[in-house]
Amino acid sequence: MDEKTGIQALEAIHPSHPMRAGHPEAMEFEYKRHGTQALIANFEVATGRVITPSIGDTRTEADFVTHIATTVDTDPQGEWIFICDQLNTQHP
Incomplete structure (x- = not known):
């Protein structure tokens, strides 16, 4: 299975506040954007690897x-089946 998606590269502006007795860690909500990165990944269906x-x-x-070439190079003699979702992220 093939998956393609965009990932936002975010950085917290303020540090989180550590846990204290009776209170969980407090994470700040403000962040700085550093753009996006495109992820292309293959999942082995039987194992999820x-x-x-x-x-x-x-x-x-x-x-x-x-x-795809890099993936096939991991086992050139293997039998490969790729299922692609034909992701289309263009908006009208």
Whole structure:
């Protein structure tokens, strides 16, 4: 199974407040954005194991082809079946 998604690169502006007796850790809600990264990952269906994840600035056809080639290179003699979701994130 192949999964492609965007991930926001966020950084907390303020540190969290540590736990104290009777109170859980308090996490601040404000953050700084550092853009997004594209994740392309394969999941081995039988085990759920992630195989050769790719993270980059884009997710073009060339990125996908490179990702698939890298995955196949992990076992060139293996039998591979890829199921793709044809993700379309363009808005009208």
